Amino acid sequence: MNSQKSDIRTESNRPVTTNNVSNPTAAMAATALAITTTSSSFSCCPTNGESSSIDDSIELNDSQEGGNNNTVYHNGLLEKQDYHFPKRQPVDIVFRDIRYDVKRFNITKAKFESKEILHGLNGSFKSGELTAIMGPSGAGKSTLLNIMAGYVSSGVSGMVQVNGKSRSHNSESFRKLSCYIQQHDALRPWLTVTEAMTCATHLKLGFGIPMTEKRKLIQKILFMLGLEQKGNTPTMGLSGGQKKRLAIALEMISNPPILFLDEPTTGLDSSSCAQCISLLKRLAQDGRTIVCTIHTPSALLFEMFDQLYTVVQGHCFYQGPTNEMLPFLGDLGYHCPSYHNPADFMMEIAVGEYGADVGKVIKAALKKYYEITSRCIELDSTYDDSGKLMETFSIGGKAEEMCKLQKQNEAMDNSSYEEEDILSNTKPASLVMQFLLLFYRNLLMTRRNYFLLFCRIFAHAMVATLFGYLYSGVGPNANQVLANYVYLYGSMLMMVYTGKMAVVLSFQIEMESLTREHFNRWYKLGPYFLSVLLLEIPVQVSEPCPFGESVTHK
Numbered sequence: 001m002n003s004q005k006s007d008i009r010t011e012s013n014r015p016v017t018t019n020n021v022s023n024p025t026a027a028m029a030a031t032a033l034a035i036t037t038t039s040s041s042f043s044c045c046p047t048n049g050e051s052s053s054i055d056d057s058i059e060l061n062d063s064q065e066g067g068n069n070n071t072v073y074h075n076g077l078l079e080k081q082d083y084h085f086p087k088r089q090p091v092d093i094v095f096r097d098i099r100y101d102v103k104r105f106n107i108t109k110a111k112f113e114s115k116e117i118l119h120g121l122n123g124s125f126k127s128g129e130l131t132a133i134m135g136p137s138g139a140g141k142s143t144l145l146n147i148m149a150g151y152v153s154s155g156v157s158g159m160v161q162v163n164g165k166s167r168s169h170n171s172e173s174f175r176k177l178s179c180y181i182q183q184h185d186a187l188r189p190w191l192t193v194t195e196a197m198t199c200a201t202h203l204k205l206g207f208g209i210p211m212t213e214k215r216k217l218i219q220k221i222l223f224m225l226g227l228e229q230k231g232n233t234p235t236m237g238l239s240g241g242q243k244k245r246l247a248i249a250l251e252m253i254s255n256p257p258i259l260f261l262d263e264p265t266t267g268l269d270s271s272s273c274a275q276c277i278s279l280l281k282r283l284a285q286d287g288r289t290i291v292c293t294i295h296t297p298s299a300l301l302f303e304m305f306d307q308l309y310t311v312v313q314g315h316c317f318y319q320g321p322t323n324e325m326l327p328f329l330g331d332l333g334y335h336c337p338s339y340h341n342p343a344d345f346m347m348e349i350a351v352g353e354y355g356a357d358v359g360k361v362i363k364a365a366l367k368k369y370y371e372i373t374s375r376c377i378e379l380d381s382t383y384d385d386s387g388k389l390m391e392t393f394s395i396g397g398k399a400e401e402m403c404k405l406q407k408q409n410e411a412m413d414n415s416s417y418e419e420e421d422i423l424s425n426t427k428p429a430s431l432v433m434q435f436l437l438l439f440y441r442n443l444l445m446t447r448r449n450y451f452l453l454f455c456r457i458f459a460h461a462m463v464a465t466l467f468g469y470l471y472s473g474v475g476p477n478a479n480q481v482l483a484n485y486v487y488l489y490g491s492m493l494m495m496v497y498t499g500k501m502a503v504v505l506s507f508q509i510e511m512e513s514l515t516r517e518h519f520n521r522w523y524k525l526g527p528y529f530l531s532v533l534l535l536e537i538p539v540q541v542s543e544p545c546p547f548g549e550s551v552t553h554k
């Protein structure tokens with residue numbers, strides 16, 4: 001245990017300056033100063049000379065939370081037992097009759113046709129539970145997740161309730177509560193882990209809280225996610241599992257009570273998969289609602305999920321506790337062979353192996369859902385207006401369930417939300433600050449991507465030399481009007497296409513990052529586009545100048 005801690009200290013024992021900014025105006029000035037200095041990272045923006053170290057931050061956290069840093073290994077996974085994210089209000093999601101229609105153009109009939117992808121899905125995702133959405137490829141898992149996250153809203157019908165209140169399919173307030181981590185991590189490869197975290201913290205939490213608090217928060221998140229020793233590593237130098245954890249870490253800054261993840265384990269080896277799911281499980285145990293799609297997990301991983309929602313051909317195939325899935329299929333006459341992975345077995349039944357009747361299972365799942373719902377309605381009716389239990393039950397099963405619900409209610413009432421204050425009082429960065437931060441981030445990435453920069457400079461120098469040689473001395477010569485025209489036209493094309501190519505080549509990567517960051521409410525689109533354009537303009541303006549002048553003077 002001690003050796004583990006001392007390792008961390010040795011690895012991260014480097015001075016990190018902190019910036020204790022307590023009001024927004026001072027913070028703006030501080031950041032502007034940081035941006036105008038030649039500082040090479042977000043984390044090094046000294047303004048008041050105060051300094052501390054990562055080491056100090058960890059120690060401070062230990063003493064503040066009054067716990068030993070019990071770092072233990074379980075199933076080969078690193079667990080930081082005494083570190084928890086601040087509690088958030090539990091959020092339960094219930095959805096009914098979710099349908100999704102897409103319009104497709106039928107070439108043979110030369111008209112648009114509607115196709116239903118999801119056929120009236122019902123279910124719920126509860127706080128404190130880790131739910132897996134499973135199903136064969138093309139079953140509609142990602143579509144369901146996109147709808148639940150509010151990422152897709154057109155063509156969707158049905159009802160989604162959040163803590164009992166109806167939610168529109170593109171609800172802005174719901175997006176404040178949730179974050180959506182898509183399959184592709186879409187991280188910024190040229191930023192280090194600390195820089196990526198610092199930038200995200202400034203954007204998400206604004207400048208209303210001191211820099212020291214932000215720094216502590218970053219260290220705590222990185223520590224909890226096992227990335228504390230990777231602070232100085234560029235994102236592109238992380239392994240697949242570490243990238244997934246960083247993607248989660250970036251969203252955990254705002255500590256959302258709901259997390260949606262699309263295939264978080266795809267492309268990871270079994271150990272990284274286990275680490276990732278173990279992390280999600282821990283986050284769920286702290287009271288979050290965590291929903292992720294997953295492709296046939298191993299038996300070990302499968303057991304880690306609390307709830308399972310299976311989709312087959314756009315229908316619900318099974319929903320309920322993971323450990324009740326095999327008895328459910330067993331009741332329908334499908335018995336899992338010994339030593340067989342339950343997840344594999346379920347998928348085999350879902351694609352009709354063992355002579356399985358998929359329709360029969362879908363009907364049974366629907367029947368089970370209605371049975372549970374009607375039981376819950378009965379249970380609800382025994383609460384008074386304030387949600388308290390009115391009477392006890394004589395029927396064993398129901399009484400037990402009611403007691404469980406009652407205990408959950410009491411636990412919620414007694415739980416302290418003091419820790420929440422630091423985040424609940426925050427406002428995201430203003431538009432101006434968003435622009436400054438994004439501009440600085442772009443500048444940093446452009447500077448570090450020296451190969452691209454070198455290629456651009458080299459291409460321009462080559463074209464300038466060629467044009468200079470071909471059109472040397474044509475400027476003041478009245479007989480060379482056509483040559484002047486060709487030169488100007490060529491220069492114009494050069495400017496347009498080099499500018500365009502930079503955008504075209506980086507479009508796909510940039511779009512993925514932009515979609516993720518914008519959807520998760522890091523910033524507005526205006527500051528983003530302005531920051532990209534302003535960085536491009538100096539390069540474009542400088543292109544024709546040297547050559548243009550040389551021609552005019554000749």
Ligand SMILES: Nc1ncnc2c1ncn2[C@@H]1O[C@H](COP(=O)(O)OP(=O)(O)OP(=O)(O)O)[C@@H](O)[C@H]1O
Binds near residue numbers: 117135138140144
């Ligand atoms: N916008 C769309 N237009 C046409 N078809 C669509 C659209 N979105 C989804 N689909 C279809 O809906 C079905 C479900 O897609 P979805 O991506 O949800 O599947 P999935 O279960 O996540 O599959 P996989 O595991 O392979 O990612 C697929 O057949 C897909 O082709």
